[in-house]
Amino acid sequence: MKTLSLLAATTALALGLAGQAAADEPVRVGFVYVGPVGDYGWTFQHDQGRLALEGEFGDAVETTFVESVSEGADAERVIRQMAQAGHDLIFTTSFGFMQATATVAQQFPDVKFEHATGYTRLDNMATYDARFYEGRYVTGLIAGHMTESNIIGYIGAYPIPEVIQGINAAFLAARSVNPDVEFRIVWANAWFNPALEADAAATLIEQGADVLMQHTDSTAPMNIAEDAGIWAVGKASDKSAFGPNAQLTSIINNWDSYYIERVQAVMDGTWEPTETWGGIGDDMIVFAPFHEAIPEEVRAEAEAARDAIAAGELHPFTGPINRQDGSEWLAEGETASDDELRAMNFYVEGIEGTIPN
Amino acid sequence: MDFGINPVALFAGLVVAATPLLFAALGELVVEKAGVLNLGVEGMMIIGAVTGFAVGVATADPGFGFLAAAAAGAVLALLFGLLTQFLLSNQVATGLALTLFGLGLAALIGQPFTGIRSPSMPRVFVEGLSDLPVVGRLLFNYDLVVYLGLAMAGLVWFFLSRTRAGLILRAVGENHDAAHSLGYGVIRVRLMAIAFGGAMAGIGGAYISLARVPQWTEGMTAGAGWIALAIVVFSAWRPGRVVLGAWLFGGVTILQLNLQAGGLAVPALYLSMLPYLVTIVVLVVISADRRRASLNAPACLARPFHATG
Structure with missing residues (x-):
């Protein structure tokens, strides 16, 4: 009996701590890249955006990325793993990831997804592109x-x-x-x-x-x-x-300001599955x-x-x-x-x- | 219609595109002549590409890059040699594993070297000759490695058909038991051939990362090793035909780009497929006549040798 109540108390304590930790926990942002970050092109620029997030938010954000993901069945596996690992916001940065992103987004309604250059949007999946x-x-x-x-x-x-x-x-x-x-x-x-x-x-x-x-x-x-x-x-x-x-x-x-804006929206609870097509005027x-x-x-x-x-x-x-x-x-x-x-x-x-x- | 294609430029382009294939295929030719089938050409090429690039950048001298690439290719090939010649593992499976291993290892080694420019390759410029209108462009306007590749084709031919050592190597490939009974070290000869094949594949890979592109990127050999293997069969194990084969396969790539730039409306997918389609067609044609194909194939190809008695 004593052991049981001790167990209950510990559990309650653990739960309480967990609840508190959740409030202070950084926003976890994942990136799925189609090429190597060292391509000095498309993927490199997305990774610059990821680094800009870390520069802007510091400890309030935690970023991860997976590079050189092929646009096939592998993409869905990588995106699902990211969702399962507890990311709050996942950017998938190639047109060919669209279907895989949508599939995983439907399975993880609490995780927010952003897909670059595509057109499929869901309640938890936004799209963004540049002109x-x-x-x-x-x-x-x-x-x-x-x-x-x-x-x-x-x-x-x-x-x-x-x-x-x-x-x-x-x-x-x-x-x-x-x-x-x-x-x-x-x-x-x-x-x-x-x-x-x-x-x-x-x-x-x-x-x-x-x-x-x-x-x-x-x-x-x-x-x-x-x-x-x-x-x-x-x-x-x-x-x-x-x-x-x-x-x-x-x-x-230049994805920096867009990424910062979107992570801020997640922090503020104002994130919406928007469609963005920005150009020179949007930097x-x-x-x-x-x-x-x-x-x-x-x-x-x-x-x-x-x-x-x-x-x-x-x-x-x-x-x-x-x-x-x-x-x-x-x-x-x-x-x-x-x-x-x-x-x-x-x-x-x-x-x-x-x-x- | 000429589609705006300049045949001289086309030839000059295909010679450059064919050079990595030429090196890798010549190396594999010698390996197969010794009775060993090493399907790890792609893996050895990519290791050569990354090592050559890394050393070329570190020393600012492409020459050292090529030497290091040859050494790295040979080391990887000797790993294959150890497994297949001493531990008698299956050559096909080991070769495939070597390719997978090479691709992964190269990606790992290459991490710090993405996005760096390589030292530029000097062209061999012969005063008076390189300036000649058509001939100068066709014959005298490449880097040294292109000429080295052609020289290697001649050397390999000479070695295999005109020297005693070449005869021993062929004897080992045709009938290893007979060669063994005559007192030749079958394993030793095969290991040397394997190392040579690895070095050649390494140089071929380094040519891609140091001269043709020139930069390092993951998976940049993009199947050249497999085409090199096809060229060896296409050539019916003859060095002269390896040159022709390499030019043909390299030429198909350059030709499709030229046709596109010339405005020919062939779907790009088909054009990209062309080198591989040609490979399949060539293999089908060659294997159609089984007697002719087997006439030239080394009799002990891919058969393990274990000295008894």
Whole structure:
């Protein structure tokens, strides 16, 4: 009897302590990455956001990550493990994690999920994305001015709307300042395959490209551009360490403030399954320093475009714009709606080649 | 339609893309000629890639990188040798395990080396020759390792067909019992062949991380080791044909990129598949005539040797 009451007392004490600990416990935030944190691109930038969380909240937040998770069955296992391990908020940072995230989110209604670049939302699953095409418009302007061969090489990952938006935005901008410019487009069929991206870059240079743009994650194209002595525009992260002479600028994905905002919302109990699509104006897209060899008037023009996009005065897709086959897409003054952008599956007029299916 | 493809540039590109395959396949050729089947080429290549890169960065000299890559590949291969030659483990299973082990170990070693630029590879520039309009580009504008690969093909051919040591190695691969009864050290010869194969695979891997990309990333050999294995069968165990095979397989990759850049509307998925499709087709064609295929395959390939008496 005595033992029993002792046991009961201990249990009560333990429970009480546990209850108190829960109140002071840090918010546990998990990240699932598709590549290595050292890719100096997509995943690297998400990890910078994770580090920004630690810098902002200190001991009030505890972060973990799993890197190089493939976009298959493995993703669901990793996300479920994270949910089971007691995370409060889990960010899954690749389009291919969408289904796995939704499946696990339904099984763990008390855990909050955030999926990058997808469209599935649930009561406990939000989505977030950046308007990469805004950055591509500004860099397209610079590329159009800087090319001397009038051939811009473009390495795409997969022919999905996000990448096609980027190609079209960059092309429209480049053509607007240089009517002779041509795009040569190669699909790597991977987000991250350095050897193939390097070969693709070399091939584009062979075909006369003197400015490279990439919508893949590795630093290999920047490396190749540096060795070949041509220009390149970086993607996702500042890649100037790999091409100090080659990098015109880089479109940097800045997730820091978004992550901080969302964790704050969890702490305040105001978290909602929102849909975020931020651009230059939200500081989600920022630029690496412009190369000093860019002439002053080009720099001014690019900065003006950047600021106009940020202020909402300039939309990269403003009519008149025709589709590749010559049919009208946007009439004079008309701008593309978000829904149209999300479904974009055609090149604009002037781009050679066919989008593979 | 020419799709804007410059044949000279195409050839120059394929020679570079083929070099890692050439090294790995030549190494494996010698290993198989000695009667050993080492399926761990991919694992040895990736270990070579990471070691070569790490040492190349640390010493700021790609030459040391390649030496270290060769050494690392050979050490890993000797692990395979220890297991298969002394402990008589199954060669196929051990080789597969070696690939898995190599990929994991390389990822671990490579952690601190992601996102670093490698020292650049000097090109062999011959005054007057490299400037020649077409020939200069075709023949005289590569780094030293490309020429070394071609020289190795000649050396391997010479060794296997024109030297006594090469004859002994082939005897060991064709009939290890007979070679043993003549007093040749079967295990010793095979271990040397295995180490050579590992060193060559290591150099091939290092060429990817030091010259072709050039940077270190996890899993960057991306199946090149398996293609090298296919090339050995494709070549019917002849060094000259290994060169052709490597160029063909390397060329398919470069060609699909050129076709795309030229605006040809072939779905990228099919283009990415092409090297592997060619591998399958070649293997099917070669194995269609069983007598011809077995004519050249070393008779004791993958058979364990245990000295009795």
